[in-house]
Amino acid sequence: MHARWLVFLQRFSFTIRHKPGVENKVADALSRKAALLTQMQTELVGLEYVKELYEEDADFCSIWKQCQDSQLPAGYSLIQGFLFKQNLLCVPASSWRLHLIREVHGGGLAAHLGRDNTIHQVQARFFRPRICRDTIRFVESCTICQTYKGGAQNTGLYMPLPVPNSIWEDLSMDFVLGLPRTRRGNDSIMVVVDRFSKMSHFISCEKTSNAMNIANLFFNEVVRLHGLPRSITSDxxxxxVSHFWREVWKRLGTELRFSSAYHPQSDGQTEEVNRTLGNMLRCLVQEQPKQWEDVLSRAEFPYNAMTNRSTGKPPFEIVYTKTPNTAVDISILPKWTSPAASKFTEDYSSMLQEIRQQLIDSNYRYKTAADTRRREKLFQVGDLVMVRLRRERFPGWNLFQVSTAQAWSCSNSCQNQ
Incomplete structure (x- = not known):
């Protein structure tokens, strides 16, 4: 290999001349090897001063003296003047404690990992009292993490939406986007869910439909069947958020409720319906994805006929007092009048109260399970908080001071996030 390069270079006339690093604007890593080694050596030399701090350190002075007298405590050892507990370097009280955490969390070979990963890496190399507490405080106060990382945290307790009082009065809406375009030109599904009975309507539409088209679809497919709602929850x-949509429902007396930005859990019910609908459509269309609009009604019927986890009853039974007939009911089972069904129809109002209580109990169970992994976070008037804004408008995070009117809303917003 060297001989080949030698023969190749002999074809040119050149001289080898040293070029100082200041003039070498295109220096590569190999030409800087000596400078890198010198820099690394200079940085590592600072650890030598740690040896002088053990003797007067409040946490390690007694152990240091025992090691000097060859009386090694259990688990401790003295290696080249450094105190180790097993294979962990003992760090005395000094600026080195914060510097080592900073290096592990955001140094040249780090990438601002999360709290748990930083704690794991620090505890795998160093030992000192309260190292976990100090690492958590450093990571939580890291400006770079707060500026460029997302806002998904386990702060704030689970805050479910208020439980409705009756059927088809409080609704939630969302869209399923990104579907193949059908022969009718539709590529999206508008999902409308009754928050009491959990009954859903799946309405095909176009992604480019404006607020007027969506309002027409809503009146044609939902209002004509169930009347005007008292409230609509959406993202x-x-x-x-258009002026037309707000003005229409304002004139009709319907309250519009919007979920918090970057927090889809506010309307988690509709998100769950979207996932279930996607699974059903994939099973129905199989190898013909462009026919999803033809089987949309086939997906809506079984969804409303199956038992809901929160209410314990099918949505059809809550709305129409009985479950719908299927092919099995008509062709196999004989027609007969059930006394229990008659009594159920008479006690319909009491059944609605029972469903509402089941929803309250279900929300309480979800809240109890979710709060075991979350922590409460409250703000006081005058606190500084980082508020997440839309990326296309204001990149990153922005610092705001909580005013008297904002303190309560910020607390609730963080609880929902």
């Missing part, structure tokens, strides 16, 4: 889609 902050451009269709739902």
């Amino acid at each position: 902050r889609d451009v269709k739902f």
Whole structure:
């Protein structure tokens, strides 16, 4: 290999001349090897001063003296003047404690990992009292993490939406996007869910439909069957926050409720319906994805006929007082009148109260299970908080001071996030 390069270079006329690093604007890593080694050596030399701090350190002075007298405590050892507990370097009280955490969390070979990963890496190399507490405080106060990382945290307790009082009065809406375009030109599904009975309507539409088209679909497919709702919960889609949509429902007396930005859990019910609908459509269309609009009604019927986990009853039974007939009911089972069904129809109002109580109990169970992994976070008037804004408008996070009017809303917002 060297001989080949030698023969190749002999074809040119050149001289080898040293070029100082200041003039060498295109220096590669190999030409800087000596400078890198010198820098690394300079940085590592600072650890030598740690040896002088053991003797007067409040945490390790007694152990240090025992090691000097060759009386090694259990688990401790003295290696080249450094105190170790097993294979962990003991760090005395000094600026080195914060410097080592900073290096592990955001140094040249680190990438601002999360709290748990930083704690694991620090505890795998160093030992000192309260190392876990100090690491958590450093990571939580890291400005880079707060500026460029997402806002998903386990702060704030689970805050479910208020339980409705009756059927088809409080609704939630969302869209399923990204579907193959059908022969009718539709590529999206508008999902409307009754928050009391959990009954859903799946309405095909176009992604480019404006607020007027969506309002027409809503009146044709939902209002004509169930009447006007008292409230509609949705995300902050451009269709739902438009002036036309707000003005229509304002004139009709319907309250519009919008979920918090970057927090889909506020309307988690509709998100769960979207996932279930996607699974059903994939099973129905199989190898013909463009026919999803033809089987949409076939997906809506079994969804409303199956037992809901929160209410314990099918949505059809709550709305229409009985479950719908299927092919099995008509062709196999004989027609007969059930006394229990008659009594159920008479006690319909009491059944609604029972369903509402089941929803309250279900929300309480979800809240209890979710709060075991979350922590409460409250703000006081005058606290500084980092508020997440839309990326296309204001990149990153922005620092705001909580005012008297904002303190309560910020606390609730963090609880929902």
